[in-house]
Amino acid sequence: MDLGIDPERLNACVQCGLCLTACPTYRVSADETMSPRGRIALMREVQDRGAPLTREVVRAFDTCVQCRACEPACPSGVQYGSLIEATKATLASRRGGWIRALAFAPLSRPRLLRAGSVLLGIAQRAHLVPRRLGLSARIPLWRAPLRASGDDVWMFTGCVMDAWQRDVHLATQRVLEAAGFGVRPTGAGAPCCGALHVHAGLHDRAVALARRTMDGLPGDAPIVVNSAGCGAALKEYGHLLGTDEARAFSARVVDVQEFLARHVDRLPTVEPLALRVAVQDPCHLRHVQRAHEPVRTVLRPFVRECVELDDEGLCCGAGGAYSVLEPGMAGQIRERKLSSIGRARPDVVASANPGCSMHLAAAGVAVRHPMEIVDEALRLSARAGR
Amino acid sequence: MRLASRTRPRRGVPERDAALVRELVAAVGAPNVRTDDAQRALLRRDASVFDGGDAGPVCFPRTAEEVQAVVRAARRHGRAVVPRGAGTGLAGGAIPLGAPVVVSLARMTSIGEVDRDARAVWVEPGVVNLDLTRHLRPLGFHFAPDPSSQQVCTIGGNVANNSGGPHCLAYGVTNAHVLAMDVVLPDGEMARLGGLDPEPSGLDLRGAFVGGEGTLGIAVRIAVRVTPNPPAVRTLLASFSQVRDAANTVSAVIASGIVPAAMEVMDQRITRAVENYVGAGYPLDAAAVLLAEVDGLPDGTAHDADAIARIAREQGATEVRLAADDRERALLWKGRKTAFGAIAQIAPDYYLHDTVVPRSRLADVLEQVYAIADRHGLMVMNVFHAGDGNLHPLLLFDAREPGMLDRVHAAGADIIEASLAAGGVLSGEHGIGVEKQAYMDRMFTPDDLDHQNRLRRAFDPECAANPGKVLPTGHSCADIQQLSSAARGLWV
Numbered sequence: 031m032d033l034g035i036d037p038e039r040l041n042a043c044v045q046c047g048l049c050l051t052a053c054p055t056y057r058v059s060a061d062e063t064m065s066p067r068g069r070i071a072l073m074r075e076v077q078d079r080g081a082p083l084t085r086e087v088v089r090a091f092d093t094c095v096q097c098r099a100c101e102p103a104c105p106s107g108v109q110y111g112s113l114i115e116a117t118k119a120t121l122a123s124r125r126g127g128w129i130r131a132l133a134f135a136p137l138s139r140p141r142l143l144r145a146g147s148v149l150l151g152i153a154q155r156a157h158l159v160p161r162r163l164g165l166s167a168r169i170p171l172w173r174a175p176l177r178a179s180g181d182d183v184w185m186f187t188g189c190v191m192d193a194w195q196r197d198v199h200l201a202t203q204r205v206l207e208a209a210g211f212g213v214r215p216t217g218a219g220a221p222c223c224g225a226l227h228v229h230a231g232l233h234d235r236a237v238a239l240a241r242r243t244m245d246g247l248p249g250d251a252p253i254v255v256n257s258a259g260c261g262a263a264l265k266e267y268g269h270l271l272g273t274d275e276a277r278a279f280s281a282r283v284v285d286v287q288e289f290l291a292r293h294v295d296r297l298p299t300v301e302p303l304a305l306r307v308a309v310q311d312p313c314h315l316r317h318v319q320r321a322h323e324p325v326r327t328v329l330r331p332f333v334r335e336c337v338e339l340d341d342e343g344l345c346c347g348a349g350g351a352y353s354v355l356e357p358g359m360a361g362q363i364r365e366r367k368l369s370s371i372g373r374a375r376p377d378v379v380a381s382a383n384p385g386c387s388m389h390l391a392a393a394g395v396a397v398r399h400p401m402e403i404v405d406e407a408l409r410l411s412a413r414a415g416r
Numbered sequence: 417m418r419l420a421s422r423t424r425p426r427r428g429v430p431e432r433d434a435a436l437v438r439e440l441v442a443a444v445g446a447p448n449v450r451t452d453d454a455q456r457a458l459l460r461r462d463a464s465v466f467d468g469g470d471a472g473p474v475c476f477p478r479t480a481e482e483v484q485a486v487v488r489a490a491r492r493h494g495r496a497v498v499p500r501g502a503g504t505g506l507a508g509g510a511i512p513l514g515a516p517v518v519v520s521l522a523r524m525t526s527i528g529e530v531d532r533d534a535r536a537v538w539v540e541p542g543v544v545n546l547d548l549t550r551h552l553r554p555l556g557f558h559f560a561p562d563p564s565s566q567q568v569c570t571i572g573g574n575v576a577n578n579s580g581g582p583h584c585l586a587y588g589v590t591n592a593h594v595l596a597m598d599v600v601l602p603d604g605e606m607a608r609l610g611g612l613d614p615e616p617s618g619l620d621l622r623g624a625f626v627g628g629e630g631t632l633g634i635a636v637r638i639a640v641r642v643t644p645n646p647p648a649v650r651t652l653l654a655s656f657s658q659v660r661d662a663a664n665t666v667s668a669v670i671a672s673g674i675v676p677a678a679m680e681v682m683d684q685r686i687t688r689a690v691e692n693y694v695g696a697g698y699p700l701d702a703a704a705v706l707l708a709e710v711d712g713l714p715d716g717t718a719h720d721a722d723a724i725a726r727i728a729r730e731q732g733a734t735e736v737r738l739a740a741d742d743r744e745r746a747l748l749w750k751g752r753k754t755a756f757g758a759i760a761q762i763a764p765d766y767y768l769h770d771t772v773v774p775r776s777r778l779a780d781v782l783e784q785v786y787a788i789a790d791r792h793g794l795m796v797m798n799v800f801h802a803g804d805g806n807l808h809p810l811l812l813f814d815a816r817e818p819g820m821l822d823r824v825h826a827a828g829a830d831i832i833e834a835s836l837a838a839g840g841v842l843s844g845e846h847g848i849g850v851e852k853q854a855y856m857d858r859m860f861t862p863d864d865l866d867h868q869n870r871l872r873r874a875f876d877p878e879c880a881a882n883p884g885k886v887l888p889t890g891h892s893c894a895d896i897q898q899l900s901s902a903a904r905g906l907w908v
């Protein structure tokens with residue numbers, strides 16, 4: 031069966047296995063069907079050799095977190111992301127992706143998402159939300175409004191994050207302003223980047239959202255993103271749409287830490303917070319954007335100590351909607367992350383991705399966005415100076 | 417494991433295996449037995465160019481006792497077992513022939529407490545080589561054998577293949593780092609081979625087992641030597657305008673009495689491929705580069721590094737560079753260690769060979785290797801553990817081209833002939849597996865082979881452990897089954 035994968039890309043894998051241990055699902059299962067090498071081999075079995083899509087084969091694809099840790103681990107340069115995205119798109123179209131399409135519909139409709147979130151927040155307070163959804167952080171019922179302070183940069187606000195973690199946006203904006211940049215929040219002009227749609231194989235919807243986002247953010251100001259998942263998706267528009275316009279758009283996209291690392295000298299020097307901070311690298315920052323070093327560059331001046339986790343950037347199991355769709359596997363992957371965090375003994379974990387922080391917070395970890403930490407240091411010293 | 421338990425045996429293994437599968441389930445629990453087509457298709461092969469055999473039921477035992485129970489169940493049904501680690505073997509050692517029970521050791525990953533007096537630690541066979549070193553590093557130790565696949569290959573696989581790596585020049589290959597083992601013999605009995613005492617008494621069965629490629633039983637607990645981290649390390653990169661000069665430098669360094677921790681040579685093609693991938697700072701115009709490392713006390717390493725630099729210049733090095741800091745050192749090594757994969761950017765498939773020649777003949781044999789590749793119209797790249805004469809010619813090709821694999825195998829055969837003719841041996845570290853079986857009688861006399869055969873039968877009288885490997889046809893346990901399709905190349 032044709033999975034719609036480019037044969038050249040599929041053929042690039044030499045089956046050396048060097049990617050196995052970078053893969054979170056292989057790490058917890060020791061099962062080749064849940065490894066990058068295994069998944070690629072199964073894609074070949076199905077696409078090249080006509081093997082049937084058995085339950086185990088589908089399971090192998092469904093359990094992939096799409097963290098893409100296998101890409102930097104692969105010396106042969108296999109573009110695993112594009113292989114699995116094509117596979118998921120084909121599977122989604124086969125089994126009536128409309129259920130998921132419906133589930134994801136509110137993401138691009140801010141008011142609907144907001145209404146749903148408020149309902150969820152109320153339900154949460156009434157203890158009506160099943161624990162398996164892993165929502166620990168309370169969804170806010172009220173949000174401070176966003177306002178523009180200039181036009182130096184766009185601040186991408188996105189969908190779920192804007193509904194659930196607006197505080198992070200406010201902190202991000204204050205930090206950017208402290209570095210002297212005028213900020214324009216993207217808000218309703220670009221309601222959703224489409225990352226979750228790409229992951230779920232909802233290709234057409236993702237393309238439509240990409241176009242809408244591009245139309246909503248004209249000009250050439252940098253588009254600063256504080257969610258690693260959204261940043262990765264926006265940076266891949268060039269690849270998704272294959273047009274010059276999309277490539278030019280993607281070139282404007284920058285992770286907020288990546289952006290600030292270039293301008294650290296513009297941030298005021300302040301008293302560091304008395305915190306031992308462990309940096310958790312979101313997969314889409316480390317493996318896809320490969321922009322995880324800047325998080326340290328930006329954080330270091332503002333905290334007492336910045337420590338590394340000893341698991342070489344292994345995924346935490348959040349994976350966009352993964353923790354909801356595959357709670358068992360996501361939980362096992364998180365266990366490994368938790369023990370690594372335990373060994374690092376931090377006061378707080380810094381995570382630059384909303385999905386990761388919610389997933390970790392649900393297990394009782396104290397997590398904050400790096401921008402919230404920097405913002406707090408800046409605000410404390412401003413208050414002390416007054 | 418919760419997820420696996422949702423899959424029950426179906427299609428996959430034939431009906432006649434139903435009773436066997438029931439016993440395996442009793443031995444390790446349903447979630448740790450897999451019989452589905454997807455799983456079996458994947459475990460049909462390893463990282464070698466061979467297209468694979470036929471896997472029977474697959475088991476994932478979690479303890480030594482479970483391994484024992486699996487082996488016994490297989491025995492009761494007259495079925496062979498094939499142990500498997502990470503499946504990174506390049507000689508086809510983990511390829512199942514004749515639908516045996518595949519025993520994956522990958523779920524046995526615990527590491528015991530370090531015994532500082534004996535400088536040893538007991539580990540389970542599924543522990544990943546680099547995980548062990550990462551675990552030991554903060555304690556001041558590491559596991560010395562460092563195959564280029566170290567981030568994934570397992571200690572069990574290292575033991576079975578007696579694997580080596582760049583740093584085995586001074587420290588010795590895996591055999592020098594295994595003190596004792598508990599092994600499940602092919603009849604299901606457990607035996608301890610070797611011991612932590614410096615001078616264990618009796619026959620060195622431990623030594624016989626290391627390198628046994630799974631044909632002597634399954635290692636279920638391994639006491640490995642832990643090596644103290646050296647206080648100082650210096651890494652040099654020397655460039656040459658001729659491959660021969662690099663090879664001669666290696667001989668001259670050893671002749672001078674220095675034993676570097678590592679000495680690796682890469683030719684121009686591979687240097688360029690690697691540079692493109694990691695940007696390690698390798699010179700692109702050199703015909704060959706030599707990566708040498710010395711470790712020990714600061715004074716000694718400074719002295720040795722100077723001496724190596726001098727010798728390299730005497731032999732015609734065009735540039736010698738000392739890594740300035742740990743970052744640069746790590747980058748130089750990253751380049752070397754990813755060499756095999758990086759070349760995949762040039763051609764879709766590669767065949768990595770592994771032979772050893774006397775150091776003094778390195779330069780001659782290398783020239784022959786280039787000539788052989790030319791003769792067969794193939795591209796070859798060379799990267800090798802120069803210090804111990806271990807050649808790794810890489811033949812690059814596209815398996816989809818008709819007739820290509822025949823050419824690749826013909827060239828491989830010629831390379832082996834050339835190495836043997838120069839007084840070399842068949843395999844430096846990848847093992848014999850199914851890859852070099854047919855060459856065993858070129859290397860060994862019938863008498864030698866007979867002894868190897870008898871040793872094997874002493875461990876495995878019924879050919880129940882990884883049959884069809886190592887010993888050539890005509891010897892027992894060899895003629896189990898031909899590969900389902902010999903050397904179709906990488907799984908296309």
Ligand SMILES: Cc1cc2nc3c(=O)[nH]c(=O)nc-3n(C[C@H](O)[C@H](O)[C@H](O)COP(=O)(O)OP(=O)(O)OC[C@H]3O[C@@H](n4cnc5c(N)ncnc54)[C@H](O)[C@@H]3O)c2cc1C
Pocket residue numbers: 046047048462463498499500501502503504505506508509510521541562563564565568569570571572573574575576577578579580581582629630631633634635636756757845846882
């Ligand atoms: C890119 C690449 C680079 C490599 N570089 C090197 C290198 O530098 N040096 C080197 O020596 N090798 C190298 N190899 C080869 C390979 O990685 C080694 O042989 C490694 O030791 C195999 O380990 P594994 O866990 O993958 O074993 P597998 O491939 O799973 O098995 C190898 C053999 O060991 C047997 N076996 C596995 N576990 C056990 C056990 N517990 N008890 C008994 N038998 C067992 C199997 O039956 C099989 O015969 C490389 C391979 C690749 C793909």
Ligand code: SF4
Pocket residue numbers: 042043044045046047048049050066067070100103104105106107108
């Ligand atoms: S994806 Fe890359 S690292 Fe993994 S098996 Fe294929 S070639 Fe090797």
Ligand code: SF4
Pocket residue numbers: 052053054055056064065066069093094095096097098099100101110
């Ligand atoms: S994307 Fe992540 S989960 Fe999927 S195969 Fe790669 S490493 Fe494994």
